[in-house]
Amino acid sequence: MLEQRELEGLLGHQFTRPELLKVALTHRSYHFENKEKSPGHFERMEFLGDAVLDLVLSETLMDHYPSQNEGTLSKWRASLVNETSLSTLAREMCLEKYLYLGKSEDPQRDNPRPRLLASAFEAVLAALYLDAGLAAVRAFVERKFAERLTTLDASNEYGADFKTRLQEWTQKHHRTTPDYKVLESTGPEHAKIFRVEVGVSGEILGHGEGASRKSAEQDAARSALEKIFEGEKK
Missing domain, CATH: 3.30.160.20 (Double Stranded RNA Binding Domain)
Incomplete structure (x- = not known):
């Protein structure tokens, strides 16, 4: 398991409450196998991260595309936050290397399910938000989604398709x-x-x-x- 400090470097933030990041990286399979030393698992964090990501991307899309209507912006946001998009971003960060996985999931660490990666990505955003606030999440999201925002511009009205x-x-x-x-x-x-x-x-x-x-x-x-x-x- 790589140290959380390396992941903090990728996120651009050193956590003052590192336990938040550990929870965000913990799959329920690991938590239930190691309750005595596990602070929790990432499903509640995923719930928050989903909302935070929607907010930040909504704001970013409005800033980048002031002439687009709400229907187009909604389609674009959906294309950015779908399972495929988020799991791809997670792989680019090698997020799977940092996850705490139970015995049922660890054998697939090098080839995890896209759903698992997408969920962990959202949970990590929640941890970043809780520890550093919206500005830190915004900076990370704008950096990670920069190329995809350009592709949306090129794709114009086709959005997610x-x-x-x-x-x-x-x-x-x-x-x-x-x-x-x-x-x-x-x-x-x-x-x-x-x-x-x-x-x-x-x-x-x-x-x-x-x-x-x-x-x-x-x-x-x-x-x-x-x-x-x-x-x-x-």
Whole structure:
């Protein structure tokens, strides 16, 4: 288990109440196996983190896109806080390495369920909010979501439907539609993880993963759009 100090560095904040961060990193499976030394598990923190993230992203979207209506902003926010998006952000932080997991979950530490990662990500935001306030959460969120906010701008009205936007782009530039391919599906039946790649005319544009083939394809399309629009900015 890596030290919490390393995670604090990623969050940009040194906790004055480190027990908050420990709770945010503790899965219920670990808590119930180690009640004598576990301060709690992250499900209540996840509840708070979900609300805090919605607030901060709502404010950020309004600041970034003053001309967009509430319907578009709501769709964009939904695309930013869905399970695929949050679990991807958690993986970018290697959050799974810091989690306290019980015997049933620890064997999958290197390949955890997207739902678990998304929940832990929200719980960590709650811990950051409780220890440092909204400004610290805002700074972290704006830093972590910066690229995705740019992609929303490029995607315009399509919002969360990355597959639709990617298809429009490939039809315009390649006169064909994207090809999605399932690379693998891992895990037990009740917690499968699908990995998908998307390409056009033989060129691989992006990869994605999710708890279903559909969500994995959306994640792959999002990855492809980020690559495309980043290239267009150069």
